[in-house]
Amino acid sequence: MSNTLTLPGTGWAVDYDKLGQGPVLVYLHGAFGLEWSMPLVRELAHSHTVIAPCMPGYGASDGLDRIGSFYDLSVWLDEVLDALKLDSVALAGHDFGGAAAAEYAALFRRRVSELALIAPYGLWPQGEPMPDIFALTPGALTKLLFADPTGPHAGAFNIQHPDKARQDEAILSRRQAMIAAAKLLWPIPDKGLRHRLYRIQAPTIVIGGTRDELMGESYIRDFAKGIAGARVQMLEAGHMVPQEATMAAAASISKLSQKVPA
Amino acid sequence: MKFMSFNLMPYRYLPMDFPQKHRSVWVDIPGDLYDPVKGNQLYNEYMDQLEYAAQIGFDGICVNEHHANGYGLMPSPNIIAAGLARRTKDVALVVLGNSVALYNPPLRVAEEFAMIDCISGGRLVAGFPVGTSMDTNYAYGQVPTTLREKYYEGVRLILEAWKRNDVFAFNGEFTQLRYVNCWPKPFQKPHPPVWIPGGGSVETWDYCADMGFLYSYLSFSGYKRAKVFMDGFWETLERKGLPQNPYQAGFVQFVAVGDSDDECAEKFGPHAEWFFNKTQHVYGGFAEAPGYRTLTTIKMGMESQQKGPRIIDTTWKEMVDRGTVIAGTPKRVTEQIEDLARSLNVGHLGVLAQFGDMPHDKVMVNLKRIATEVTPQLKHLWDDKWEDHWWPKPMATPRLPHAIPKFVEGVGQ
Numbered sequence: 143m144s145n146t147l148t149l150p151g152t153g154w155a156v157d158y159d160k161l162g163q164g165p166v167l168v169y170l171h172g173a174f175g176l177e178w179s180m181p182l183v184r185e186l187a188h189s190h191t192v193i194a195p196c197m198p199g200y201g202a203s204d205g206l207d208r209i210g211s212f213y214d215l216s217v218w219l220d221e222v223l224d225a226l227k228l229d230s231v232a233l234a235g236h237d238f239g240g241a242a243a244a245e246y247a248a249l250f251r252r253r254v255s256e257l258a259l260i261a262p263y264g265l266w267p268q269g270e271p272m273p274d275i276f277a278l279t280p281g282a283l284t285k286l287l288f289a290d291p292t293g294p295h296a297g298a299f300n301i302q303h304p305d306k307a308r309q310d311e312a313i314l315s316r317r318q319a320m321i322a323a324a325k326l327l328w329p330i331p332d333k334g335l336r337h338r339l340y341r342i343q344a345p346t347i348v349i350g351g352t353r354d355e356l357m358g359e360s361y362i363r364d365f366a367k368g369i370a371g372a373r374v375q376m377l378e379a380g381h382m383v384p385q386e387a388t389m390a391a392a393a394s395i396s397k398l399s400q401k402v403p404a
Numbered sequence: 405m406k407f408m409s410f411n412l413m414p415y416r417y418l419p420m421d422f423p424q425k426h427r428s429v430w431v432d433i434p435g436d437l438y439d440p441v442k443g444n445q446l447y448n449e450y451m452d453q454l455e456y457a458a459q460i461g462f463d464g465i466c467v468n469e470h471h472a473n474g475y476g477l478m479p480s481p482n483i484i485a486a487g488l489a490r491r492t493k494d495v496a497l498v499v500l501g502n503s504v505a506l507y508n509p510p511l512r513v514a515e516e517f518a519m520i521d522c523i524s525g526g527r528l529v530a531g532f533p534v535g536t537s538m539d540t541n542y543a544y545g546q547v548p549t550t551l552r553e554k555y556y557e558g559v560r561l562i563l564e565a566w567k568r569n570d571v572f573a574f575n576g577e578f579t580q581l582r583y584v585n586c587w588p589k590p591f592q593k594p595h596p597p598v599w600i601p602g603g604g605s606v607e608t609w610d611y612c613a614d615m616g617f618l619y620s621y622l623s624f625s626g627y628k629r630a631k632v633f634m635d636g637f638w639e640t641l642e643r644k645g646l647p648q649n650p651y652q653a654g655f656v657q658f659v660a661v662g663d664s665d666d667e668c669a670e671k672f673g674p675h676a677e678w679f680f681n682k683t684q685h686v687y688g689g690f691a692e693a694p695g696y697r698t699l700t701t702i703k704m705g706m707e708s709q710q711k712g713p714r715i716i717d718t719t720w721k722e723m724v725d726r727g728t729v730i731a732g733t734p735k736r737v738t739e740q741i742e743d744l745a746r747s748l749n750v751g752h753l754g755v756l757a758q759f760g761d762m763p764h765d766k767v768m769v770n771l772k773r774i775a776t777e778v779t780p781q782l783k784h785l786w787d788d789k790w791e792d793h794w795w796p797k798p799m800a801t802p803r804l805p806h807a808i809p810k811f812v813e814g815v816g817q
Binding site: 206210274276277278279282310313314317318320321323324325328329330 | 431541542545546547548549550687688689690693694695699702703706
């Protein structure tokens with residue numbers, strides 16, 4: 143269910159969902175906003191207390207004006223955890239949220255017990271450049287993101303309402319999300335994370351979609367290589383793993399927090 | 405009323421099937437379509453046209469900035485303006501302008517504009533556009549959300565650097581300079597007139613009103629569609645209790661003069677259609693980076709159902725009917741420009757006499773007819789009431805370029 147907290151230092155509102163029971167897992171959404179991760183958040187809530195904040199500029203969370211780097215975003219997340227009185231947490235993130243989670247785990251490494259990165263931004267592949275999500279028409283974007291561009295998930299993402307007011311509202315909401323994402327990911331989503339990845343000490347899994355046209359398997363494997371002991375899990379999905387491989391992604395993430403017998 | 409000859413400098417040799425084969429004339433236009441030999445021809449033809457316009461009576465000549473763009477070959481308008489400064493004597497050099505946020509540090513703009521103002525003997529108009537999203541965000545990688553703040557900060561730095569003679573520190577959000585020292589300084593004091601070319605954003609109207617800058621609405625859609633945007637500026641001034649001096653505004657317009665409507669259609673129609681149907685072909689994904697406009701501005705646009713300024717797939721007849729192009733006999737063109745000036749209340753008009761793939765000789769004739777048969781009738785339009793505070797005030801007796809003597813005493817023969 144939706145909650146709001148206020149960060150004491152800055153007075154910024156943080157809009158967050160909290161659901162489920164069990165060990166706490168903090169989930170950071172992708173570039174297009176939390177709603178597109180909700181299937182996975184709900185699934186994870188069967189085994190965890192999932193706390194999924196809207197990052198600055200998303201939903202009713204403010205502070206985007208003063209967030210100019212992943213460092214700023216990590217400090218923001220640190221203050222969110224303080225405000226929620228969470229000491230050490232399992233952290234998961236998809237896409238933009240994956241980059242944010244990796245940055246946080248590299249900077250505040252003692253506070254992250256496990257880390258799950260789902261098709262995370264943060265590196266720039268060698269060779270062919272990654273497609274630019276900020277330079278696509280809406281139809282082309284949907285086609286890029288989903289393994290099944292004609293399926294119900296893609297249909298819901300590719301906002302088409304007959305009612306103009308609802309359509310305008312959906313366009314504005316997408317625009318709001320893209321504005322927040324572009325602030326940190328523009329023009330190339332590589333802000334030096336590769337130089338900090340080695341600092342991550344939490345047990346880590348990097349999850350990719352076998353049919354992801356944005357981040358291929360070699361990108362996912364390169365990402366994992368930078369983190370000592372990180373495992374790779376490729377799932378049958380496009381880039382929108384939280385929607386297209388919900389159950390499998392939740393199972394992989396849940397396994398991470400189960401103690402491996404010695 | 406002041407008339408400027410404005411030249412976009414289009415690349416006239418795009419293949420006929422460009423829109424079918426390529427997705428965009430801007431940002432990712434293929435490099436192999438550019439032939440530097442043609443570039444040599446085009447730059448010199450276009451500069452000839454601007455120099456000719458200066459000779460035959462235009463008050464100003466006007467250049468602008470675009471990047472990775474098939475219809476605008478001037479990534480650096482300052483290079484063109486510097487060339488024009490040496491080959492012209494008394495015409496205003498309207499650089500419309502430098503996209504301030506693209507220069508690192510923006511002090512570079514202060515320095516280059518000061519140089520042009522000195523070389524030309526004080527004939528510079530300093531234009532400061534934010535720049536389009538295609539130019540600034542896509543081609544030049546600027547973060548869309550912070551572009552405007554960076555721009556405002558840059559303009560502040562430039563004006564301060566021009567006005568102050570002490571060496572000062574500038575601690576900005578985007579630019580930090582421990583020693584700001586713009587050397588040379590512009591001739592015009594406190595600084596050259598500042599023009600802000602823009603689309604129809606509320607922020608720009610307020611900015612021009614508050615700073616006393618000229619607002620120049622740049623669009624290719626013609627004067628009839630521009631009215632709502634110019635009215636927005638005048639209403640802003642009125643609300644702030646400021647005079648609505650037409651000289652605080654500028655506009656651009658395609659103009660074609662012939663002996664009859666049919667002759668104009670035949671002579672100019674294909675070039676105008678080439679311009680709109682080929683060079684306005686921009687991929688939708690590059691239309692506007694997220695954050696280039698604020699959510700509030702986008703929302704206002706949705707509510708007022710504003711139409712975007714870009715026109716494509718049009719015909720000569722539609723262009724003439726809608727006022728996208730003003731064309732016809734000198735008498736008819738004069739009447740329409742007077743209508744434009746009075747309905748938009750503008751005192752400066754950038755005349756686009758070259759458009760699309762119009763060849764050099766045709767442009768020269770069009771320029772000549774405009775300068776001799778049209779603009780002389782309209783020069784005095786605002787004389788009775790208004791004074792132009794936004795026009796350069798050049799030196800009385802500038803040092804002009806001299807012919808280089810064949811032999812210089814003391815130098816080896």
